[in-house]
Structures are given as structure tokens and as C-alpha cells.
Amino acid sequence: MIDSDVLLKKLAILADAAKYDASCASSGAERRDSSATGGIGSTSGGMGICHSYAPDGRCISLLKILLTNFCLYECAYCVNRTSSNVARARFSIDEVVTLTMEFYKRNYIEGLFLSSGIIRSADYTMEQVVAVARKLRLEHRFAGYIHLKTIPEASPELLAEAGLYADRLSINVELPSEKSLNALAPEKNARSIDRSMQNLELGIREYKESKREARKQGNRKLTLPKFSPSGQSTQMIVGADAADDATILQRANGLYKRYRLKRVYYSAFSPIPDASSQLPLKPPPLMREHRLYQADWLLRFYGFSLDELTYRPESREQTGMLALDQDPKLAWALAHRELFPVDLNRADYETILRVPGIGVINARRLVKQRRIRALRFADLQRLRLPIQKVKSFVTVIDHKPTSHQLDNDQLAARFASSVDKQLSLF
Amino acid sequence: MHQAHVTNFDEWRATARNLLSMEIAPEQVHWDAGAQISLWAEAEDAVVGDSAPSSPCASRRTKPQLRVPAQFISLARAASCFIDAKVPAEKWSLLYSLLWRLVRYDRRTLSLTTDPQVQCLNRMARAVSRDCHKMKAFVRFQRVCTRGTPANSDAFFTAWFEPDHAIVERVAPFFAKRFAGMSWSILTPYGCAHWNQRVLSLSTGVPRPPAVSDEYELFWQTYYCHIFNPARLKEQAMQSEMPKKYWRYLPESVCIKPLASGAAASTQQMLDADRTDPLRVRSRSSRVREAQDTLRAQNRQ
Numbered sequence: 001m002i003d004s005d006v007l008l009k010k011l012a013i014l015a016d017a018a019k020y021d022a023s024c025a026s027s028g029a030e031r032r033d034s035s036a037t038g039g040i041g042s043t044s045g046g047m048g049i050c051h052s053y054a055p056d057g058r059c060i061s062l063l064k065i066l067l068t069n070f071c072l073y074e075c076a077y078c079v080n081r082t083s084s085n086v087a088r089a090r091f092s093i094d095e096v097v098t099l100t101m102e103f104y105k106r107n108y109i110e111g112l113f114l115s116s117g118i119i120r121s122a123d124y125t126m127e128q129v130v131a132v133a134r135k136l137r138l139e140h141r142f143a144g145y146i147h148l149k150t151i152p153e154a155s156p157e158l159l160a161e162a163g164l165y166a167d168r169l170s171i172n173v174e175l176p177s178e179k180s181l182n183a184l185a186p187e188k189n190a191r192s193i194d195r196s197m198q199n200l201e202l203g204i205r206e207y208k209e210s211k212r213e214a215r216k217q218g219n220r221k222l223t224l225p226k227f228s229p230s231g232q233s234t235q236m237i238v239g240a241d242a243a244d245d246a247t248i249l250q251r252a253n254g255l256y257k258r259y260r261l262k263r264v265y266y267s268a269f270s271p272i273p274d275a276s277s278q279l280p281l282k283p284p285p286l287m288r289e290h291r292l293y294q295a296d297w298l299l300r301f302y303g304f305s306l307d308e309l310t311y312r313p314e315s316r317e318q319t320g321m322l323a324l325d326q327d328p329k330l331a332w333a334l335a336h337r338e339l340f341p342v343d344l345n346r347a348d349y350e351t352i353l354r355v356p357g358i359g360v361i362n363a364r365r366l367v368k369q370r371r372i373r374a375l376r377f378a379d380l381q382r383l384r385l386p387i388q389k390v391k392s393f394v395t396v397i398d399h400k401p402t403s404h405q406l407d408n409d410q411l412a413a414r415f416a417s418s419v420d421k422q423l424s425l426f
Numbered sequence: 427m428h429q430a431h432v433t434n435f436d437e438w439r440a441t442a443r444n445l446l447s448m449e450i451a452p453e454q455v456h457w458d459a460g461a462q463i464s465l466w467a468e469a470e471d472a473v474v475g476d477s478a479p480s481s482p483c484a485s486r487r488t489k490p491q492l493r494v495p496a497q498f499i500s501l502a503r504a505a506s507c508f509i510d511a512k513v514p515a516e517k518w519s520l521l522y523s524l525l526w527r528l529v530r531y532d533r534r535t536l537s538l539t540t541d542p543q544v545q546c547l548n549r550m551a552r553a554v555s556r557d558c559h560k561m562k563a564f565v566r567f568q569r570v571c572t573r574g575t576p577a578n579s580d581a582f583f584t585a586w587f588e589p590d591h592a593i594v595e596r597v598a599p600f601f602a603k604r605f606a607g608m609s610w611s612i613l614t615p616y617g618c619a620h621w622n623q624r625v626l627s628l629s630t631g632v633p634r635p636p637a638v639s640d641e642y643e644l645f646w647q648t649y650y651c652h653i654f655n656p657a658r659l660k661e662q663a664m665q666s667e668m669p670k671k672y673w674r675y676l677p678e679s680v681c682i683k684p685l686a687s688g689a690a691a692s693t694q695q696m697l698d699a700d701r702t703d704p705l706r707v708r709s710r711s712s713r714v715r716e717a718q719d720t721l722r723a724q725n726r727q
Binding site: 012013016019033035038050054058064186188273281282369371383 | 534537542545564565567568585600602604605607640641646649650652653654655657658659660661662663664667668676678685686693697699701703705706707708714722724725
């Protein structure tokens with residue numbers, strides 16, 4: 001029997017301890033459900049489901065908690081570091097299993113995101129985390145989503161077992177450089193973080209390849225045991241060290257390329273209760289975080305390269321920082337006005353993607369439409385493109401921006417002010 | 427003028443086939459929509475619309491092979507759940523107009539992404555898909571306490587929801603596959619879905635939610651309050667994804683106002699509070715110091 005009062009207190013403490021991890025995604029899972037097993041749970045395939053939103057605008061998809069917030073590490077930015085005065089608690093394995101199952105049955109969540117402070121040793125802690133997932137999967141036939149935070153120093157056998165039950169594994173790189181990590185998180189080891197990410201990548205790749213091979217040969221026995229089928233992700237804290245945006249994006253880009261991460265999460269360093277005297281506290285740089293996500297998208301889905309991102313549009317020079325008053329695509333376009341206007345009836349898809357105000361979906365729609373009939377200005381209006389933004393950068397049959405429009409020095413200022421108004425909403 | 431009365435997608439499809447085989451242009455059909463009925467409950471009654479032209483006429487000529495892009499069928503199925511109280515039959519006439527254009531004029535019609543009719547179809551299908559997505563997200567089950575039930579064995583769950591469109595039938599299989607090992611009912615004003623761990627069934631709608639309370643709502647509210655970071659208050663972002671109209675289903679919504687109004691003060695408190703010495707525990711506990719020193723030494727190697 002569970003003591004409700006005690007469990008409520010633990011839940012409050014261990015949710016408080018987990019909230020600074022940005023990830024809460026349940027997307028891109030391998031499709032499965034419980035119709036064959038009679039158990040509980042399913043994954044929704046491509047798009048995840050957000051069952052609620054906190055007043056901070058963040059999706060609540062998973063029960064995101066720490067198994068315990070006792071921790072031996074002294075990471076200056078972390079609310080759970082050894083020296084912090086916050087209240088401490090530890091869930092039993094059964095308590096996490098019960099909360100997950102009961103929340104899931106009420107359709108509050110898509111699954112569990114379990115992390116933990118490091119107690120005793122890396123292996124001991126990881127063993128506890130794995131035990132929760134094992135119990136959910138094997139004893140309760142739980143088929144919902146499970147994301148486990150992996151401790152990089154834990155043994156490969158434990159990671160392999162974690163991969164068997166988890167949809168996604170993640171290791172936080174925390175800070176963009178080894179130097180910052182040494183200074184702010186002296187117990188963390190940049191090399192073992194890298195090594196473990198590499199191991200995860202290998203495990204994920206081997207599993208995926210075996211699945212492909214099994215399908216090709218029509219022999220299911222060739223599929224290796226599951227290994228983190230939704231891949232791995234990581235998180236970087238923004239604003240706790242002096243790293244500029246270019247450094248952060250470079251690190252992210254390297255991680256995407258080397259370890260094929262599904263996502264790099266950027267987490268604006270936020271004031272925490274009982275902060276360390278090592279760090280100056282300021283309100284979190286939310287706009288900077290937002291711009292990093294936009295730049296990250298441009299890198300992954302829009303064909304931009306690293307050196308195209310950190311422009312100051314006024315000076316048309318590169319700096320290490322993304323402009324705060326303009327999105328990175330607009331900043332790039334304003335610094336490269338000679339490439340515009342783009343003729344939407346002739347330009348290739350990749351070029352259309354570079355027009356400020358046109359995203360992946362509308363770029364596809366435009367290309368599809370023009371195969372049948374040439375594009376006119378009314379088409380842009382019907383697609384509900386942000387006309388004020390788009391019209392300076394594109395040509396269609398019945399619309400050509402006047403050349404002085406693009407040369408106008410006021411152009412940047414016009415966009416900057418309109419963006420500013422939106423900013424105040426946050 | 428031809429009258430066509432349909433209440434669901436399969437009826438529309440049968441009627442539309444008939445009309446098309448007789449080469450009746452969209453302008454010559456008056457579509458009329460009855461209350462949306464379910465195919466499961468009324469499978470036997472599903473007939474071609476009342477005043478639809480009878481078959482002898484159609485059988486006189488050889489029926490042309492109707493081939494439309496699969497994409498049209500899936501969009502049309504979705505759009506057929508769309509409810510527009512002002513013009514309930516508009517979806518049926520739109521679907522027939524598009525079918526007419528696809529079959530008689532241009533199979534690529536759906537690629538005209540800025541065509542008003544194509545846009546209208548896409549908008550309806552998107553609205554329905556969004557409604558389904560929100561229902562999957564915001565349905566909240568409550569455990570019905572049946573007397574003398576030990577633990578979970580015979581637990582029964584119930585939920586109340588009011589979708590914008592006629593989607594209960596479309597979404598119910600999702601819940602059956604997800605909550606296979608649990609008995610539940612989802613009640614809505616337009617139809618209810620029931621799962622007894624074996625079969626999924628539908629019944630007519632009910633006017634109001636059942637009065638149930640569930641002890642886990644307190645746990646969920648506690649979680650909701652403590653996963654929120656007051657230093658990042660963004661109420662607009664929350665509301666654009668979770669509009670107020672859904673709040674009445676969500677036990678956590680009672681927490682939103684107090685959290686939002688207290689956010690500025692608690693952030694300021696964090697910013698103003700005294701900082702803690704990073705050596706606080708290290709200097710007192712030799713166990714902690716040794717553990718940390720061992721790790722730090724390894725990192726320097």
C-alpha cells in the first residue's frame with residue numbers, strides 16, 4: 001500500500017528536480033500498441049502527443065522525474081548539486097512504476113522520462129534506473145514511451161539493457177566545451193560522455209541495420225535485440241558559460257554529424273532555488289535559446305551551413321552571435337540581398353527554402369502548384385504566407401519588388417521593429 | 427435538380443458513384459445532411475441517400491471504372507467528419523465537386539494547392555485531424571470506484587469530452603489499442619465509445635459528464651505545479667497549444683492561474699536569494715570529498 005502523503009511530497013521534490021531538462025518529446029517512436037498483449041500503452045509513431053502544457057509554454061508529454069535528487073556531483077548550474085540546500089527525496093522503484101502506470105491509465109502522459117542524481121556509483125545508479133524500465137516492460141506489459149537518461153560512466157552491459165526497454169536514451173553534454181565542463185562540472189568527464197554517445201550510436205545503428213536486413217531477407221530472426229529505437233538526444237545549457245552561439249552551434253552540428261542525434265536541446269540557463277555563488281544569476285536568455293533552435297532547424301532542414309548563420313544584418317558582417325531582433329534566416333537574407341528577389345516560378349526548391357517567411361511545407365506547396373499553373377501574387381496570399389515579409393524577397397508573374405525596396409537601408413529596421421513587438425508577448 | 431441525403435462517408439461514396447455514373451454535374455445536385463450517424467451502430471441501415479436516383483437508370487449504361495487518387499479518399503474520409511453547423515451539407519457538395527473535377531477533368535487537381543476548393547478540403551481535413559489529435563491528448567480518464575473492488579482488477583475508467591467534429595468513431599480504435607488491458611467508456615454529446623478489453627462498441631451521445639472523482643488527480647496536479655519553471659512564464663505559448671476550451675476536461679487547469687500569477691514573485695525570490703558556497707558539503711563530509719576527488723582525479727588523467 002502506498003502512503004499518499006509521503007508519495008505526494010516525493011513527487012513534488014523530484015519533479016522540481018527534473019524540470020530544468022528541456023526534453024519532453026515522445027515523437028518518432030517505433031509504432032506499437034497493446035492490442036496483442038492486452039497490456040497498457042502505445043506509441044503514436046511520427047508525431048508525439050503533448051497531454052498538457054505548463055504555463056511556461058512547454059509541452060508535458062512524459063512524466064519527467066528523478067529517481068533521486070541526492071547527488072555526489074557538484075555541477076555549478078544544477079539545482080541538485082551536492083552543495084544545494086534543496087529538499088532531497090528518493091523514490092522506490094515501485095513508486096515510480098505505480099505513478100507511471102496510474103498516470104498513463106488516466107491519459108495524463110505518453111510515458112516516462114527517468115533521470116537520476118548520481119548516488120554511490122554510476123553503475124549502482126544506472127542499475128536502479130534500468131530496474132524501473134524493466135519492471136514496467138516485463139511485469140506490467142507497459143508499451144508506452146520510455147526515455148532514460150544515461151549515465152556515461154555506467155557499464156556497457158547496463159547501457160545495453162537500458163536500450164532494450166527504452167525508446168530513447170540520452171546523455172547531456174551540458175556545456176559546449178570541455179574547458180567549461182571542467183570548470184563548472186568537475187566530476188563530469190567530457191571524454192566518457194563522448195565515448196558513451198559513440199557507443200549508443202553504434203548500438204542504435206546496428207539495431208536499425210539488422211532490422212533493415214531482416215526486412216530485406218524476410219527473416220525476422222535477423223533482427224538484433226532492441227536498442228533505443230528512437231535514437232539518442234542531448235542537452236546543452238545556454239548562458240551558464242561564456243560560449244558564443246557559433247561555438248554552441250558548431251558543437252551541435254558535430255554531434256548531429258558524428259552521433260546522428262535526433263535532437264540537441266538548448267536550455268537557457270535559468271535561475272534556480274539555492275543557486276551557487278560560482279554563477280551570476282540573471283533571467284533566462286529565452287530569446288537567445290529561441291534563435292538557437294531556429295538556427296538548428298536551418299542547419300538540419302534548410303540546407304544552411306554553419307558559416308551562414310551568425311550574421312549581423314546591419315553591418316553584413318559575421319559575428320559569433322545570432323541576431324536577437326531578427327530570425328537567423330532573415331538576418332542571412334538581409335546580408336545577402338544580391339541573391340534576391342527569388343523568382344518563385346523558376347527557382348529550385350532549395351533556393352525557395354531560403355526565402356524569409358517560406359517554410360518547408362509552403363515551399364513544397366509552391367513547387368507542387370507551379371507544375372500545373374504559374375504562381376501569381378494571389379497564390380501567396382491564399383497560402384497565407386507572411387506577405388509583408390515575403391514580398392520584398394520574391395518575384396511572381398504579377399509582382400516584382402522594386403529594386404530600391406531591397407537596397408533600402410530601412411529594410412532591416414522595418415523587420416526589426418515588427419519582430420520587437422512580438423517579443424514583448426513572451 | 428437531384429436531391430441527395432447522406433449522413434456519413436460511405437453513404438456519400440455510394441451516392442456520389444451513382445451520380446457520377448449518370449454524369450450529373452455538381453451544380454445539379456442539392457446535398458442535404460442528416461445528423462451524422464455511425465456506421466457501427468447502424469451498419470444495416472446504411473443505404474444510399476433517400477432521393478438519390480435509383481439504380482435502373484445507372485444499370486442501363488456500363489459503369490465507368492472510377493479511379494481517384496488514394497490521397498483523395500483519405501482526405502475525403504477525414505473531411506466527412508467535419509461539422510459546420512451553419513452549412514452542414516457543404517462538405518458533401520464540396521467533395522462531389524472535387525470528385526467531379528478529378529474524374530472528368532484533371533487527376534492532378536489536388537496538386538492545385540492554392541485552388542479554393544482544394545484549400546477548403548485540406549482545411550477541413552486538417553481541422554478534423556487537429557481535433558482528433560487534441561482528443562487523444564486531452565481526454566482524461568477517471569477511475570470509477572466500484573464497491574468492493576480490490577486494487578485494479580476490475581477497475582473501470584470513464585472520460586467526458588466534447589469534440590468539435592464527428593470524430594468519436596475515428597478516434598476510438600486508437601484508445602482501444604492503447605488501453606487494451608483496461609475497461610473504459612468515452613462519453614461525448616455526439617456518441618460514446620466503450621471498450622471491455624475485447625470489443626469496441628458505440629452508442630448514442632449523452633448530454634453531460636458523469637460525476638466522478640479520482641484520487642490521482644491530486645498527484646497529477648502536484649506534478650503539474652512542480653514541473654513548471656516560473657522563470658520561463660509564457661502563458662500565450664501555453665494557450666495557443668492548449669486553448670481554454672479544453673481546460674474543463676483537465677484536472678490540472680485549476681493550477682494555471684495561481685502558477686502564472688505567482689511566477690514573477692518566485693523568480694525574483696530566486697534572483698534575490700543568497701548564493702550558496704559550493705564547498706558547503708565538501709568541507710564537512712570526508713565521504714563526499716573523497717568521492718568527488720576520486721572522480722576529479724580520473725578526469726585529469
